[in-house]
Amino acid sequence: MTKGICELIWLKRLLTKLGYRLTSVMNLFCDNKAAITIAHNPVQHDRTRHVEVDQHYIKQKLEAKVIQFPFVKSDDQLADILTKAISNRTFHNSPDQLGIGNIYAPT
Structure with missing residues (x-):
């Protein structure tokens, strides 16, 4: 998810430099309900010990309304x-x- 967020932010900046004004929240479609839940609630320590830095970055972008994670089958x-x-x-x-x-x- 972190890699996808970085790519989306890069694309948004590129489009802004090209003259397009993007004001809506970006969607990062995810087919993993557990990953979406962890992104919204990073307090699940036992399952996420190795991704703590990524978790904080994802949570920061969610709270800033930069991205959202709609579920897709x-x-x-x-x-x-x-x-x-x-x-x-x-x-x-x-x-x-x-x-x-x-x-x-x-x-």
Whole structure:
């Protein structure tokens, strides 16, 4: 999440320099309910000992209303086709959702 937040902030600054005024809260979609819960409540010490610095950064950005973490089901997470081993059904549905056409289809 921290890496994603840093990328979103970088993109926001880049768009601002290019003349676009962005005023809305940025969404970082997450398919992990535990990560969302920990981001909102970093007092869960036993589960998060190794990520304390990242937790504070995430919590700071949440409180400043820079980002929010809407939940998205794993089946609807389009980026998974590029980063994870996924089921055959999900693999064949994802290109359509991404707008990728079949290069072998007859024209």
